Amino acid sequence: MKPKGKRALVIGFGRSGRAAAAYIRAQGGMVKVVDRADTPELRSSLQNEGLEHRLGGYSETDLRDADLVIVSPGVPWDLPLLESARKQGLPVTSEIDLFFRACPSPIAGITGTNGKTTTTALTAEVLRAGGLRVMRGGNIGEPVLDRVDQLGADDWVVLELSSFQLESIEHPRLRIGTVLNVTPDHLDRHRSMERYAEIK
Structure with a gap:
């Protein structure tokens, strides 16, 4: 899986999500982050890093234009959004994978x-x-x-x-x-x- 030119949806922006986002960008890919949390600190961090993001929950529309989905460990592997991604044929992976x-x-x-x-x-x-x-x-x-x-x-x-x-x-x-x-x-x-x- 070569990230270059790919658009990755990163679900969860804890340590693992941050590492995944940094890796994808370093490999020439593009990143959008979604997270259930919506705090001033998180919003500021994403803005400072210049990352496209949507906070406060997940939506089917988050999958639009995504080429792959990267899931943080704290996100359930059977999350309905991930099931939708799999049905659409999108690779669903993780930082550790x-x-x-x-x-x-x-x-x-x-x-x-x-x-x-x-x-x-x-x-x-x-x-x-x-x-x-x-x-x-x-x-x-x-x-x-x-x-x-x-x-x-x-x-x-x-x-x-x-x-x-x-x-x-x-x-x-x-x-x-x-x-x-x-x-x-x-x-x-x-x-x-x-x-x-x-x-x-």
Whole structure:
């Protein structure tokens, strides 16, 4: 998926949405942002960055002229707007999925209900102690897509991956993948324990 010349609709403008918007623009694409929130701080941030935007909710009209849709982790994957996008044949992706597509480095992914953050941090430190250059990120609070141009084939990436991120990854290109544990969590989003375990 080459962003150049494409018009991306970014849904949600938290850290992940910001990273996705920056990446698409850097690759020569165009961005429109929509977000349910509508605060003076958010509006000012979007205006300062020169991003087309609509705040206060989502609408079918947001899909007009879009070539792809990029969804932030906090946005439900079964949102009616996303279902409409899929029916129209629009690619629906995420910041972390775009990273997997673009990353030239081997990736270690760590998931599970508990212990992800500690294990991700320790894994990164072990690799660094072995003399490797390591980028840490993902659900640990550090988006990685806007840093992908800093990576090379000899570097390593260690990602904490939440269920919200995993359900949006179409191309999970992992050199190492670890599931620490799976206990009931986020069932309001995933509907059942079976679905939650499947995503993990």
